[in-house]
Amino acid sequence: MNNQNELLYPSSISKPSNLTEHSESLSLSNFVYNHMNDVIKALAELKTDDSELKDISIRGRVCNLKEVEKVLHDIQKNTIYKSNITAKFDVAGRRPSFNPPEVVFLPRLRLEISPQSEAQNDIGTAYYDKENDRYIVKAVCKFHHEFNHEISVDGQVKCIILNGSSEVQAFDFSIGQFDVGVGEDKIIEIFAFVDKGSQAFQLLDEYTPLNFDFIFSSSDRPVRGSNTWMAMGKIDLSLNFIGNYSYDEQVQIQSIMNNEVSSIFNQQGLLIGDTMRNSLLPTDMNYSNFKDISFNDNGLSTEANQLRSNWPGLSNYLDIFFVESFSSVQNPAIAIGKDSGFSPIDGPTAKNSGDSGVIIEGKNAQFELLSSDSVRLVFGVYIAHFVGHFLGLQECPGDMGCSDSPLNFMKPPPTTYTPFGYILNRQFTRLQFLKVAEHGFIKKVLISDI
Numbered sequence: 453m454n455n456q457n458e459l460l461y462p463s464s465i466s467k468p469s470n471l472t473e474h475s476e477s478l479s480l481s482n483f484v485y486n487h488m489n490d491v492i493k494a495l496a497e498l499k500t501d502d503s504e505l506k507d508i509s510i511r512g513r514v515c516n517l518k519e520v521e522k523v524l525h526d527i528q529k530n531t532i533y534k535s536n537i538t539a540k541f542d543v544a545g546r547r548p549s550f551n552p553p554e555v556v557f558l559p560r561l562r563l564e565i566s567p568q569s570e571a572q573n574d575i576g577t578a579y580y581d582k583e584n585d586r587y588i589v590k591a592v593c594k595f596h597h598e599f600n601h602e603i604s605v606d607g608q609v610k611c612i613i614l615n616g617s618s619e620v621q622a623f624d625f626s627i628g629q630f631d632v633g634v635g636e637d638k639i640i641e642i643f644a645f646v647d648k649g650s651q652a653f654q655l656l657d658e659y660t661p662l663n664f665d666f667i668f669s670s671s672d673r674p675v676r677g678s679n680t681w682m683a684m685g686k687i688d689l690s691l692n693f694i695g696n697y698s699y700d701e702q703v704q705i706q707s708i709m710n711n712e713v714s715s716i717f718n719q720q721g722l723l724i725g726d727t728m729r730n731s732l733l734p735t736d737m738n739y740s741n742f743k744d745i746s747f748n749d750n751g752l753s754t755e756a757n758q759l760r761s762n763w764p765g766l767s768n769y770l771d772i773f774f775v776e777s778f779s780s781v782q783n784p785a786i787a788i789g790k791d792s793g794f795s796p797i798d799g800p801t802a803k804n805s806g807d808s809g810v811i812i813e814g815k816n817a818q819f820e821l822l823s824s825d826s827v828r829l830v831f832g833v834y835i836a837h838f839v840g841h842f843l844g845l846q847e848c849p850g851d852m853g854c855s856d857s858p859l860n861f862m863k864p865p866p867t868t869y870t871p872f873g874y875i876l877n878r879q880f881t882r883l884q885f886l887k888v889a890e891h892g893f894i895k896k897v898l899i900s901d902i
């Protein structure tokens with residue numbers, strides 16, 4: 453058989469001339485040589501952790517090793533890759549003890565790109581530059597190689613912007629030339645500007661995550677690295693404490709806003725910006741009026757409306773009033789039914805109105821131990837829930853963005869007596885984010901914010 457004839461010349465595959473960089477060419481040829489009788493069922497698999505490349509599986513007889521070589525060679529020669537490539541050769545029906553060799557290609561010059569700052573899921577913030585009406589993407593580029601001589605990167609950079617897999621924009625720019633020393637992690641920071649009028653600008657403006665590929669030419673080969681960026685929304689909060697909140701408690705609640713609440717909203721790129729603490733002093737004649745919010749039989753509260761009308765925080769900041777307790781003389785169940793807080797749905801950005809703010813029953817006995825992790829988590833979910841209402845979200849399943857998951861943060865919270873049943877309700881969906889982003893309190897994260 454022709455196939456076997458080819459196999460009689462293992463020297464032709466002993467060290468493929470184009471594969472000088474791989475570390476195990478010898479064991480590969482030994483492998484083929486040693487399994488001449490098996491190889492008729494051989495299988496070669498190419499694995500790579502470079503998302504640009506697909507895993508390749510070449511099935512067939514080992515006469516196709518040339519084909520395997522060709523694929524390896526093409527990848528070596530023509531592909532701009534950023535990470536290791538491993539080729540694995542296997543034999544179908546192998547003995548259990550048989551351990552097929554892997555061929556690992558040593559990385560040449562490679563590049564890792566990370567955003568200068570990020571929300572969750574490693575997505576970087578594309579900052580809006582108000583002055584020039586454009587977005588700015590800041591990328592941290594780490595170059596590394598394992599040669600024993602310096603590599604020079606000439607500073608010609610190509611940037612390709614992709615939405616999913618489709619290219620929306622490409623442009624070139626240049627930075628200064630630099631060298632990457634032996635064993636060095638060379639880190640540089642670059643900026644890409646996305647001007648108004650481009651499709652990429654439009655997509656960023658709609659909070660679409662975009663992939664930015666950066667390709668640098670060098671004295672080795674061009675290297676490529678990429679990451680995802682998107683515009684982020686930001687909200688500033690005024691934390692207004694009415695009642696007996698010690699300085700430590702106020703700071704702890706502020707820290708819950710910046711951590712537990714923030715981590716819910718960060719899932720989709722909504723960031724908590726400034727949190728400002730305000731408090732009504734015990735000497736204020738209204739202190740005792742408003743530390744407890746009372747409801748009438750219909751669940752309405754004149755006190756809550758007066759509180760929101762008369763003590764607004766800064767304009768452009770969402771007011772969250774932390775009172776001590778809720779009560780209802782006629783029907784205590786009404787106060788309990790307030791689930792530790794309440795808020796209008798899609799509240800106003802204008803201040804001094806009866807519904808301009810969220811009200812939270814922060815001295816609820818269940819939330820007292822603010823230093824406990826589980827109290828922080830569950831209190832964070834409650835606060836996020838009422839902020840979600842203010843920013844326009846309905847109780848699930850009332851919105852398109854409510855997923856099937858029972859863990860959405862806009863699912864109705866349990867009553868104050870079983871708050872910990874709510875601790876895992878942290879899911880915030882993309883559709884919910886897009887709805888919230890339309891609210892007047894949500895601003896784009898600006899370049900001047902950093």
Ligand SMILES: [Zn+2]
Pocket residue numbers: 837841847863864865
């Ligand atoms: Zn609700």
